[in-house]
Amino acid sequence: MKINASTLSLTVDDVAASKGFFLDHFGYREQAAAEGFASLSRDDAVDLVLLQRGIEVLPPEQRDQRAAGLILAFTVDTLDAEEKRLRSEGVEITMPLREEPWGERLFQVTDPNGVVVQLVEWTTPGN
Template sequence: MIEPKSSFPVFIVKDLGAAKSFYTENLGFDVVFAGDWYIHLVSSTGVQVGFMLPEQPTQPPVFQKPHSGEGVIFSLEVEDADAAFAAAKSKSLKITLELRSEDWGQRHFCIQDPNGVYLDIVQSFEPTEEYQSDYVSK
């Protein structure tokens, strides 16, 4: 069995500078690696994300094309979705889903970064009775 010790997404994007600015200035990430073709960011709580330029000769063909913006959601859990939403609005971030509460136990909103990556900013809470049985407890 493969037993991961941590995880991070890597998005293949056209503009590393825009990614660096967006995540450091708006989401509090710090740069821990910055090459010409790849940057790696880490938050103060240990959340990691990488960004790589397309068409890198060292990468296999499956890692060559830039992210299209569809089919992936990068979720970031926060303590207070209302405060995060107010911060996103005050910074004029591109909000793609207004703040709302979901019966399955999330208060969230979505933003889109300059490279088209969708971020779901999530605060968890107790789900309604209808959804409580869907959760698996260990």
């Protein structure tokens, strides 16, 4: 199997709010949009599809679900700078910057629909 692209589809209550968050703060571009739908992309990250909760294109058993229990993680080279940038843009840091003993430095923000976005930078453990 050859995978040509990866897309994460998120069911949210307010497509416009999540779309704006990812366009404004994470550099995504809108590829397509319609009522209750937006397709976003970046050249260096997973594509995102945002679907309005209850939209009929979803199977009935999925229509009323929300994106939950999911962490959308982006590995970056400049974690401290990204945290500073997001703070300066008014984005609330919902999990403060911390370093794990296995060498992961990270912090989290949350979009208006509760989608958790984690920024990660890997270091040598113990340094």
